[in-house]
Amino acid sequence: MLHGPARPSGPDPASGYKTRLGVAMFIVYCVVYAGFVLTSVVAEGRAMQVIVVAGLNLAVVYGFGLIVFALLLALVYNHLCTRKERELNVTPGDKGAGA
Amino acid sequence: MNLHGTPLSIIIFALFVATVLFLSFFFARKAKSAAGYYAAGGQIHWAVNGISFAGDYLSAASFLGICGMIATLGYDGFLYSIGYLAGWVVALFVVAEPMKRMGKFTFTDALDAKFDSRGIKLAAAISTLVVSICYLIPQMNGAGSLVEPLLGLPHWVGVILVGAIVIVIVSAAGMTSTTYVQFLKGGLLLIFSTILVGFVLTRGLSTEPLGLDGGAPGGEMTVQATESQLQEQGYALRHTTGSLQKYDRDGTTTWWKREADGTLWRAQWSSGDQVNGVVGGVLEPVGRLRRIGGLSEAEAAAGTGPVGPLAFLAHLTHPDTRVEQWQKQAVTDEKDAKYTVYSPKTVSGTDEMKPGVKFKVHTTTEKLNFVSLMLALFFGTAALPHILIRYYTVPSPACARKSTIVAIASIGFFYVLTLFMGLGAAVNGTVNPADNNMSAPLLAMSFGGVLFAIISAIAFATVLGTVAGLIVAASGAVAHDLMDRFGRMELTDRQKVRAGKLAAFAVGIVAIVLGIVFRGINVSFLVGWAFAVAASANLPAILMLLFWKRTTAAGIVASIIVGIVSSLGIILTGPEMFAGPYGLTAEQAWHPLGQPGIISIPLSFLALIVVSLVTKNRRVAVEA
Numbered sequence: 221m222l223h224g225p226a227r228p229s230g231p232d233p234a235s236g237y238k239t240r241l242g243v244a245m246f247i248v249y250c251v252v253y254a255g256f257v258l259t260s261v262v263a264e265g266r267a268m269q270v271i272v273v274a275g276l277n278l279a280v281v282y283g284f285g286l287i288v289f290a291l292l293l294a295l296v297y298n299h300l301c302t303r304k305e306r307e308l309n310v311t312p313g314d315k316g317a318g319a
Numbered sequence: 320m321n322l323h324g325t326p327l328s329i330i331i332f333a334l335f336v337a338t339v340l341f342l343s344f345f346f347a348r349k350a351k352s353a354a355g356y357y358a359a360g361g362q363i364h365w366a367v368n369g370i371s372f373a374g375d376y377l378s379a380a381s382f383l384g385i386c387g388m389i390a391t392l393g394y395d396g397f398l399y400s401i402g403y404l405a406g407w408v409v410a411l412f413v414v415a416e417p418m419k420r421m422g423k424f425t426f427t428d429a430l431d432a433k434f435d436s437r438g439i440k441l442a443a444a445i446s447t448l449v450v451s452i453c454y455l456i457p458q459m460n461g462a463g464s465l466v467e468p469l470l471g472l473p474h475w476v477g478v479i480l481v482g483a484i485v486i487v488i489v490s491a492a493g494m495t496s497t498t499y500v501q502f503l504k505g506g507l508l509l510i511f512s513t514i515l516v517g518f519v520l521t522r523g524l525s526t527e528p529l530g531l532d533g534g535a536p537g538g539e540m541t542v543q544a545t546e547s548q549l550q551e552q553g554y555a556l557r558h559t560t561g562s563l564q565k566y567d568r569d570g571t572t573t574w575w576k577r578e579a580d581g582t583l584w585r586a587q588w589s590s591g592d593q594v595n596g597v598v599g600g601v602l603e604p605v606g607r608l609r610r611i612g613g614l615s616e617a618e619a620a621a622g623t624g625p626v627g628p629l630a631f632l633a634h635l636t637h638p639d640t641r642v643e644q645w646q647k648q649a650v651t652d653e654k655d656a657k658y659t660v661y662s663p664k665t666v667s668g669t670d671e672m673k674p675g676v677k678f679k680v681h682t683t684t685e686k687l688n689f690v691s692l693m694l695a696l697f698f699g700t701a702a703l704p705h706i707l708i709r710y711y712t713v714p715s716p717a718c719a720r721k722s723t724i725v726a727i728a729s730i731g732f733f734y735v736l737t738l739f740m741g742l743g744a745a746v747n748g749t750v751n752p753a754d755n756n757m758s759a760p761l762l763a764m765s766f767g768g769v770l771f772a773i774i775s776a777i778a779f780a781t782v783l784g785t786v787a788g789l790i791v792a793a794s795g796a797v798a799h800d801l802m803d804r805f806g807r808m809e810l811t812d813r814q815k816v817r818a819g820k821l822a823a824f825a826v827g828i829v830a831i832v833l834g835i836v837f838r839g840i841n842v843s844f845l846v847g848w849a850f851a852v853a854a855s856a857n858l859p860a861i862l863m864l865l866f867w868k869r870t871t872a873a874g875i876v877a878s879i880i881v882g883i884v885s886s887l888g889i890i891l892t893g894p895e896m897f898a899g900p901y902g903l904t905a906e907q908a909w910h911p912l913g914q915p916g917i918i919s920i921p922l923s924f925l926a927l928i929v930v931s932l933v934t935k936n937r938r939v940a941v942e943a
Contacts, residue, residue, distance in 0.1 A: 290405060290731060
């Protein structure tokens, strides 16, 4: 557990790629999230009460889906970013001191 | 509901506080520098930081507020879970790595990295303080609610206790001790929430819940009758207001709620120092299933027994299911005496498990309010100063990214659990009709004193962890942004730490006072406003700084100021404030909008764009 001075990060040649990828994934999630909000609003949200699977309605399935989808996108994002960092030989202090 | 602390709950609580204080003093020796105090030296492992994010973020609003709202309003409370989690997507994809690259100690550092502008330092520091205080109020309020049943102490004592402990934590070792307190709290919260949900599913669903102490909620009271039955029992109708009816018997007042089929359901009431006709009395815990859909009559009478998570939700969603939802109304009787009546309403499983009880979407205004809330929750997370400063505690941008993913996994899992805990409280007779914030701990109490003591101690830890993060953020804004950088006091490293500790003490005192003043408001609702202010004041500036090259320092300052003023202005002149703290009616409000995000976020963007274009030449001069 080290708590010395904060150290500045070095240059990151993968940052451009990560920014573009992040923005693309952000837009994808925005669209899915906006779909949830609009489905709740349009026609007084009646679509949300439709049973879609295993006795669960759209509200529950869509809500859980948004949570799971966020995690899936996050894992894909991290995988692609890590691969690009390795490809460009980025070693910006990737390992934190053990806690 | 008369709850007193048991020796066990006091022991567990004391053990937890002792552990937290030990950690703080242990790390105090290791955090002498400004970097150590404000950013834990930038040396926290990303996995630890990820769980600490959860500990920081999963506040009283998440644990107490959301569970309470689901317990009393059904699915509408879960909307907060969805929105809060979705906000982490913005944090991960857009904000995490750039914030780490540009900042040092505070969110202001990152905003100001390109400009070195005193205006940005001042505006961003003020924004940090405003958002932190908006966020602190419900946390402290939640602490008071918890201490009442846990230790049998008054609400204000709980608020002071939390304030004092957090001031010690933060003053001892700043972000270092705060990180490990949040890590401990985040881990415990996840583990014991999972255990609590396991108990709920193992018990299953029943129309005869056990309540808190093995007796059905409502105690010995008759809970359902027809008008003629009441008259046979000697009740005399005295007054009718809407669907509420007041009956007296032998000088005792009772209130009943009439349903469309003519059935009367027993309500509870308070008036002055009387509760349900007893001076100094207490409200009975409420919340039950009146019918379980998808089961035959015989099966329903026996209850489901242990049930899987999907089957649990499917039964509650079934159109034939009937659930009690409790409402609070201020009424007057035939003698103009004032009462607060807590009455049950029967709703179908269909209505319980879809949006629309609190956040109605019939009129245009209601739709705007709903969209506005979801917008603020989505864009607010990545703009909360106490969350953003956690990006400085890890060594690299890659670690910032990885810790955010750990946060998404742990926070997402917790939010799934909130639906089960909230609904569990709603159908197990463990909801305090006057204060739904205690629904999750009271649900734990229905499984025994040990689980209640542990869950309450964790809930208390939940408040400690978040309040510590907020006070670190606020003290950084005062000592680092305002005193050192804006005020150009040129503090030495040691003076910066000292200033941070003094600022933490001052902010802690302010938090204590506000926590006592704002007693009893649903904590998640208040945090929703903090998100709206953060999303309006901070996020446009962060996004435009990262993605629009024409952004100027003046544009950022304008964006922050317009964001704060417009969001707070809309909240303070809106129906929630008029019907609540102002003691007036919602109709007297200046406008019908309860949630400001849909107006204030675009306004903040617009201000930044217009002012940046007008001050374009100054941007060139600075960059040159």
